[in-house]
Amino acid sequence: MNKTAAIFTGNSNPALAKEIVGCLKMSLSKVLVTRFSEGEIRVRIDENVRGKDVFIVQSTCPPPNRNLMELLILIDALKRASARRITAVLPHFGYARQDRKDQPRVPITAKLVANLLTTAGADRILTIDLHAGQIQGFFDIPMDHLYAVKVFVDHIKQMKIKNITVASPDVGGIKMARAYAKRLETPLAIVDKRRISEEDTEVMNILGEEEIKGKNVLIIDDLVATAGSLVEAANALKKAGAKDVYAAITHPILSGPAIKRIEASPIKKLFVTNTIPVEDGKIHKKIKVLSIAPLLADAIKRIHNEESVSCLFD
Numbered sequence: 001m002n003k004t005a006a007i008f009t010g011n012s013n014p015a016l017a018k019e020i021v022g023c024l025k026m027s028l029s030k031v032l033v034t035r036f037s038e039g040e041i042r043v044r045i046d047e048n049v050r051g052k053d054v055f056i057v058q059s060t061c062p063p064p065n066r067n068l069m070e071l072l073i074l075i076d077a078l079k080r081a082s083a084r085r086i087t088a089v090l091p092h093f094g095y096a097r098q099d100r101k102d103q104p105r106v107p108i109t110a111k112l113v114a115n116l117l118t119t120a121g122a123d124r125i126l127t128i129d130l131h132a133g134q135i136q137g138f139f140d141i142p143m144d145h146l147y148a149v150k151v152f153v154d155h156i157k158q159m160k161i162k163n164i165t166v167a168s169p170d171v172g173g174i175k176m177a178r179a180y181a182k183r184l185e186t187p188l189a190i191v192d193k194r195r196i197s198e199e200d201t202e203v204m205n206i207l208g209e210e211e212i213k214g215k216n217v218l219i220i221d222d223l224v225a226t227a228g229s230l231v232e233a234a235n236a237l238k239k240a241g242a243k244d245v246y247a248a249i250t251h252p253i254l255s256g257p258a259i260k261r262i263e264a265s266p267i268k269k270l271f272v273t274n275t276i277p278v279e280d281g282k283i284h285k286k287i288k289v290l291s292i293a294p295l296l297a298d299a300i301k302r303i304h305n306e307e308s309v310s311c312l313f314d
């Protein structure tokens with residue numbers, strides 16, 4: 001791959017990009033991504049990419065607008081430098097929560113971002129655990145949607161946690177939680193909640209409460225932002241008789257009061273991945289970061305070699 005492929009990264013998650021190229025026994029391609037004095041993003045590709053299969057590793061994580069703009073400009077620069085194919089690798093696809101018109105006069109921002117990436121010149125998209133599966137249909141270019149389930153399941157099996165019940169924090173996450181329950185061979189419970197505001201929820205009921213009492217419960221979700229919903233679900237499960245409460249959540253946004261809420265919650269351990277870098281100020285003894293670099297490296301290698309990626313779903 002060293003001669004026919006190139007891997008670039010912006011400023012969103014360079015540590016993950018370095019891990020990925022390490023898995024592939026490659027080195028990061030040279031690029032300058034800085035700011036002009038007034039704040040505009042400046043990009044310069046510092047090596048020849050003509051005819052190469054190019055991958056850009058860039059999460060649209062906080063600050064999302066800056067990281068998204070960096071990605072768009074990188075794509076444009078590589079397109080104009082005559083790259084053969086450009087794959088945008090978004091470990092975390094931002095703006096995914098605005099995926100439909102659930103209120104009057106609101107945008108479908110996930111579709112807008114899909115259009116921006118395509119218009120900029122991306123030929124392919126690679127991402128992990130979309131907030132909503134239908135976002136795949138917003139793209140008119142190939143998209144490979146990976147899942148972090150194997151990373152979490154392998155780690156949980158290594159911990160040898162016994163007597164587990166998998167729980168979805170809301171009705172929308174049932175499909176994702178069921179995939180974990182199937183692999184761990186455990187029962188499934190669902191937390192029925194009502195959203196009070198954009199950041200706060202109220203638990204109304206627990207479906208499958210008989211599977212909670214006296215058992216260790218693993219909450220499954222795709223992202224944790226302010227941790228309001230997560231902590232509310234953990235409290236409800238604890239009240240329902242759960243022994244220890246764990247959580248496996250792919251994208252650790254951890255904004256606002258998230259760390260304080262997790263610290264004061266009954267959650268024993270929160271497993272996350274490094275799709276979004278967990279900053280030093282957000283590192284907590286309850287949070288365990290697992291790397292998805294090997295998964296992404298394998299996908300990148302398979303895409304480059306024109307091999308099937310579907311085996312990574314097993």
